Amino acid sequence: MTNRERVTHALRFEPVDRVPYQIDFTHNMRAAMQAYTGQADFDRDIDQAIESEYLIKPEVEVGPELFRDEFGVIWNKSGVDKDIGVIDNILLPDPEALDSFELPPVDEAYLRSRMEALMARRGNRFTIAAIGFSLFERAWTLCGMENLLCYMALEPAFVHALMERIVERNLRIIDIALDYDIDCFHFGDDWGQQKGLIMGPTHWREFIKPYLKRMYDRVHAHGKFVSQHSCGDIRPVMDDLDELGLDMYQTFQPEIYGLDYAKVLRGRIAIWGGISTQTQLPFLSPEGVSDAVRALIDAFDGTGLVAAPTHSVPGDVPPQNIIALIDALKRYSVR
Template sequence: MKARERVLRALKREKVDRVPLDFWAIPGIQERLCRELSLDEEGLLRYFGVDFRTVEPRYIGPSLEKKNGMQKNVFGVWEKEGFLGYGEAPLEGACTPEDIDAYPFPDPEWFDVTHLREQCEKYKDFALRTAPAWGTWWASFQLSQALRGVERFFVDLLENEALVNRLLDRITEFTLRVNEKVFEATRGYLDIYFLGDDYGSQRGLLISVELWRKYFKPRIKLLCEQAKSYGLWVMFHSCGAIAELIPELSEAGVDIINPLQTRAKGMDFESLSRFKDLVAFHGGIDTQELLPFGSEEEVRQEVRKAISALASSGGAYILASSQELMPDVPVKNVVAMYDEARKIKF
């Protein structure tokens, strides 16, 4: 069975030969895996049996400032290896919606999509999804914190509704316009739109369901509706204990939940299995303790447990690590994860 067929059949809850597999890692460990296994990046994905490939627009806008291993993204926020919020919050002093409008938001024309069709054609046998690049994938919660400052933004949610709505709208409008460029350029090839925001801690949600429903659900729904108008599945990333939001995300149009941080409260496989009629799951093989410190046999046991809980009895599951693989994960455990998953036939 070809990779793309495997993924799409699994998402439709149809019979497949094995669980679909995905891969995500920070560059350091990906380079180490390639080196130790004597493979290039594409060879590594094929060695592990990864069923996905990513496509992303090319940034062609103004030069982005860099210093001390950090870089400003297109919104003017310092980030490091994709993590937001290093340094000052450029909108911390804003008081009104007009102050938000005065801020220099990025131009969607800074993103070139002319190469995407060729990229899609190259990987047409794989499930194709958008990549989280250049600040265009956040649904607005994390980015707003980085722009306003974490404490200031949390106060805003309760005390400055007009400012919050203008900020969230400006971010969402930009994202919709970039998405339109990408979706038009990849029409007929792209399968999955990937976006996200981190709403959970290890113990629970960072804001109440009521506040999330008020501010974020309508905008996520807009992004999902846009993707579905192009026939795409929607995969949503949120770290932490987000079980309370899974039905809400499903109502908004989300089809796949990532990354399944299974050590967070209520996010173990057994607890998540009650939602498998609502959404598909992606991820779940623990990067906090298991992959960095567990034995190969413990990794294999967890793979079997995940597949049994989430891919059986009508569930849809894509196996991957619960976060990006980090430098503390030994190669042998990564190999064990993929090897065990490929052994389990349906």
């Protein structure tokens, strides 16, 4: 089997010859591994299952460790997090500001150049086009997290109007990506916290679910899989996601769900993740990491799983544990 076939079979809960796996790294962790191994391409022998492309224009540096994204949001990366950062400005300070605010136009030529690059490097991997900060996250980066949560209760018409604009723009991007031979479209959007949803299931169903349905339906109409990222505990709406036809959920945090939750999802929603960057990789011994990988693969009984860290591996993970992770994935993935 090729990796493309492995992931496709896993998403259909069909037998695979080997559990597909994927390891992504933050900038800090990649630099640490390069220093530890003495090799710039230390990850060249990881048989990565997935090739992906996030369809957003690159940020522009506008000051020391300050970066502006294509929406006009300024990201401050002067802290520990050098990959995402924290927002430094509010573009929609009140609901009335939406009347004069325009989302950036979709740069079709640029997006097609990125899709063509994705097609050129895909090899035999499962290929994903993606929108990060796809809905809830895009909204709160524009008006502020606390503000958005208050608006859900006090200004629901504003929230719906903002979500409508965001989803219409997303659909244009999705349509461009679907012109290419991708396998899946992935949406990044954090809804969960360590226990439960940030906005609660009632507001999720009002302000998130209807717009997800439109995007999922567009992808499914072209015969492609849908993948959804959310950190945290989203069990209160997992049945809703199943109803919407979600094919793969990223990321499955074992400290939140427990490996027994695999039985709840089996035959319904496949998982991408399962190896914790919160409680396992930074703190376990290399032997403990190996045991965690084996337990994850055993819990899913060999299918319905893309084994992976629950996030791009952060810089606080000992390099020895990365070596153990790679070795364990190679060893235990074969069924």
